[in-house]
Amino acid sequence: MRLFSPLGARCARGSARTRPVRWLGASWLLGLAVACGGDTPADPGPPPPEPPPAVASRFVAQLPDGWQLMGGDATAFEAGSDSGVARSGRWSAALRTRGSPTGGPFLALGQSLNAEPWRGRRVRLRGWIRTAGVSAAGATLWLRVDGAGTQLALDNMASRPLAGTADWRPAEIVVDVPAQATGLVLGPMLIGGGTAWYDDLTLEPVGAEVPVTTTSRVPAAVDTAAAARQRDGYARQPGTIVAAGFERGDAGSGWADAVAWLRRVAVPLAGAAPGRGLDDLAPVGAMIGDARLVGLGEGTHGTREHFQLKHRLVEYLVRERGFTAFAIEATWPEANAVDRWVRGAEGDPAVLLSNLYFWTWNTEEVLELLRWLRAHNATVPAARQVRFFGFDMQAPGAAIDTVRAFVGRVDAPRAALVDSGYRCLAAVRNRGPRPGTQPYAAVPVADRAVCARDVAAVHALLVERAGAYAAASSAEEYARARQSARLVVQWEDMAGRDPAGGGLARDRYMAENTDWLLAQLPAGARMVLWAHNYHVSALSGAQGGHLRARHGAGYVNVGFTFGTGSFSAVEASGGRFLGLRTLATTLVPATSFEAFAQATALPFFVFDARRIGEDAAARPLAGPLPMRSIGSVFDASRPEAYFTRTVLPGDFDLVAHVQTGSATRLLPFRFE
DSSP states (O other), X not given: OOOOOOSOOBOOOSSSOOOBOEEEOOSTTTXXXXXXXXXXXXXXXXXXXXXXXXXXOXXXXXXXXXXXXXXXXXTTEEEEEESSSXXXXXXXXXXXXXXXXOSSOEEEEEEEEESGGGTTEEEEEEEEEXXXXXXXXEEEEEEEEEETTEEEEEEOOTTSOEEEEXXXXXXXXXXXXXXXXXXXXXXXXXXXXXXEXXXXXXXXXXXXXSOOSSOOXXXXXXXXXXXXXXXXXXXXXXXXXXXXXXXXXXXXTTHHHHHHHHHHHOEEOSOSSSSSXXXXXXXXXXXXXXXXXXXXOOSXXXXXXXXXXXXHXXXXXXXXXXXXXXXXXXXXXXXXXXXXXXXXXXXXHHXXXXXXXXXXXXXXXXXXXXXXXXXXXXXXXXXXXXEEEEEEOSOOHHXXXXXXXXXXXXXXXXXXXXHHHHGGGTTTSOBTTBOOSSOXXXXXXXXXXXXXXXXXXXXXXXXXXXXXXXXXXXXXXXXXXXXXXXXXXXXXXXXXXXXXXXXXXXXXHHHHHXXXXXXXXXXXXXXXXXXXXXXXXXXXXXXXXXXXXXXXXGEEEEEEEXXXXXXXXXXXXXXXXXXXXXXEXXXXXXXXXXXXXXXXXOSEEEEEGGGGGGXXXXXXXXXXXXXXXXXXXXXXXXXXXXEEEEOTTTTOSEEEEEEEEOBOOBOOOOOO
């Protein structure tokens, strides 16, 4: 995942000359897109005033709540707050270079706003900038207007940057916000060398007599899943700038009352580690009630206490609530071998865990859960044993081999049709832990279209010959082969899309596979799901969102958070991946859910977010408010970027919180 894009591309021809384009990342939330800023080279403007008096900078590398890095080179720049240089209040935002680059690199801060208050209006973004040794490329503000899946306007002051060394100067951008706008993204930016401070931003409507600084366009209609996700994301953002004066630590009114309410309704837990009994989880069982599906999230893919608490909850749901199925964010065919082991088959669980291919699950914590499932299953009748499943489709190899073997055995004359249908995947499919020799997205679009047709034809063959194939094998064996063929179709569709579209397709298919697994179980069987917070959430487009739409209150989800501490993740820096290791974070934004939870001083607790509406004191917890979300990758230079705006209880029914997290204990991969 590329978080930053370099400068140095060129504008399309707009005059006799071309000049550098200011690129910022492409994603709707993290990116800033492209602007040439006009057809003439950048004009540094009038000479700056006399240099201001020297200042006693007190820079700290921490951003105010609501602000995050939005693009650029974090290795050449640093961003933070400065209490020694402020136009008003105590703090300003500061961007400065590490060393003395003379041009090219840039760094931008920003935040996203809901466009709803500004649609159909002309708006002005104004702020104040102080500079010290800033090169000609300059210090600027930037403002982008987004529509559904498209950019409507962008001004980054490319033709009017502020340069040199000067006291506070005003800067402004004026744009029209079309009625089709979904969001605004804005903030300060520094290009080239030097230090710039920013303060006192305002966003306000203005009249038609105020000229725009860039033109806006009316987009063509766009209606895609990615665009819908973008609309939903912007709908969660505030309509006005958060911390426009870059002040730090303002939690807002009602904070103390909300903390007191949370402490009062929270259910303290005895601890995270399994083996301490289940009595403290009884209130959590009452919160879950009669739900047939329970989704257990995790705030990172590598927090030991989250995994341990989930283990305890699985034990409780199995022993006290009669759950007989467990499904994890791993590919379905490979998980079937684990299922056989937990039900008494021979094998080495460490090898079986490695064969799920995910470092995230190849840990002591998950291995301990597998051993508990096997031990439990040895004490109960077969009908009450817990099944182990995967609901993901990220590796098609085993599914392809399953379909080939099945058709070759029950319908040998048609085996060649299967081989022909899957031939297009020969170079891109995995073979056990070994990935394909090329990514499927690199295959030409026309070839992918033919491949999609051929892969779908294999699935259609198994559907059309259901009766004959089930009779030639068994209902269970046929169902496995047919689902394997369906999984290959899912993988082909997901892998051929762009990252945003592929992610949405993946969640849609994980929900589909979850429902298929439920259908294979006895009537009324209950299942617990294990995945990242995003996947189990009820967000539109997420796996849990699909399940909520289909199951209603029959699906209950639990989000997991932590305050500070370490975790396992792949370290990223400046768009490079530096390897899997133990990382840590101490950032707890004052307005985040984690700040409320930490203030309760409860080491471990669960609370029912559906109770927020019972008391006005709890209103600040309803959000949207930031909640940490770290997947498998983390860039320690931008911890503020790993918070997403969360609605309670809309996104999560229950939330489990850990004050201090630690890293999962990773196991070596063993493929035998």
